Amino acid sequence: MPATVVRHQDNLTTRRLIAERTPGHSLPAPFYTSDEIFDLDLDAIFGRHWIFVASEAEIREPGDYVTVEFGKTSLLVIRDDDENVQVLHNVCRHRGARILTPGSGSVGNLVCGYHQWTYKPDGTLIWAASAADDFDTSCHNLRKVAFRSIAGLIYVNLSDEPNDDIDEVASIVEPYFEQHQLKRAKVAKQIDLIELGNWKLTMENNRECYHCDMHPELGCTYFITWGYPEDAIPPHLQETHERYLSAEAELERKCVERNLAFKGIEELDTRTMGFRVQREALDGEGESYSMTGAKLVNKLLGDFDDAKLGRLSMHTQPNFWCHFMADHAITFAVLPIAPGRTLVRTTWLVHEDAVEGVDYNVDDLTYVWRETNAQDAAFVELAQIGVTDPAYIPGPYVPSEYQVDAFCNWYIDKLNTHLDAEAAE
Ligand code: FES
Ligand SMILES: [Fe+2]
CATH class of the missing domain: 2.102.10.10 (Rieske [2Fe-2S] iron-sulphur domain)
Structure with missing residues (x-):
């Protein structure tokens, strides 16, 4: 059978699967398990987008x-x-x-x-x-x-005609990163972790905090009410929410004083390069991802003289998120290896003049996210095993998982665009 006929049949199968997808629900199993969809992902998503x-x-x-x-x-x-x-x-x-x-x-x-x-x-x-x-x-x-490069974060595009949406996204998000001065940072540690799940399960897992009760170390500083609509905070998180509101008010005052961008902008599925950016408060001491919230690096990034600046977090579709604090930054790259194998590369960055053993200790610096990544890897593996079971039926996202749904919307939209372009060839 000629290659074009095979491709046409594969595309029809994918169209059928897309039609079966119910918005607000997890994706049909083949999106997580099939070799053909994985190849399509590499072509339509990783071969076309930033x-x-x-x-x-x-x-x-x-x-x-x-x-x-x-x-x-x-x-x-x-x-x-x-x-x-x-x-x-x-x-x-x-x-x-x-x-x-x-x-x-x-x-x-x-x-x-x-x-x-x-x-x-x-x-x-x-x-x-x-x-x-x-x-x-x-x-x-x-x-x-x-x-x-967006403020020192390098994005590639394998397409012969890369889309230019990144220019506008860069102009929106770069002011948030400016004072962290990533170009004056160095790597303190990089860890590659293989998750036994599809890359989309890794991304979906990252877009919700519905499971954050299961992250005790992260929960010391990360307000695990993240993603919950104001009127749907669970009773056991009410107190946490009160602390969040007061920490946010303090952070906002400081950001205004220091001319630091902080407002949330969320365009996850409404543009070619979906993204979300926001600076938010941290719990405890409010400085960094430690067990108390106290800073982990004495020499702060850029020219900061105040460690309590919360976390600047950005997410870009389809494979990136990061957290920039005053004392260090962490980037995460999600790289598909096979339908059920994904590499998550986590990189901890500190000021170029910070001295290991004097200004910071690598084990302490990396502890919270090493633990959190290991917990997330276990969830992703459980999900992959479950969606591979013939009994799996896509299930509904709860309201606080709306960003997971937005990720799936973005993904399905980009597949459709790609299939339309192929059909028009
Ligand atoms: S030099 Fe021969 S393959 Fe590279
Ligand atoms: Fe998690």
């Missing part, structure tokens, strides 16, 4: 790189000799070998391990041994990938 891959703090010096893998794709996010960011396909232009193995580090040049073709960190081919006399090196540079 994907967060790393922050500039991960590649501070020329030659510094980090590899980013999703599906069959491997990218090199690298700082070139002119100190510019480059994003390159990690595929040799000779016979296609992977150039760098997964990980991060620093290189002088990029040397393919197979026949030693050698590229500068900006991807320019500078050496191909014993090539023919008429071989033109300039035609065999590493392939570049479109990217955009």
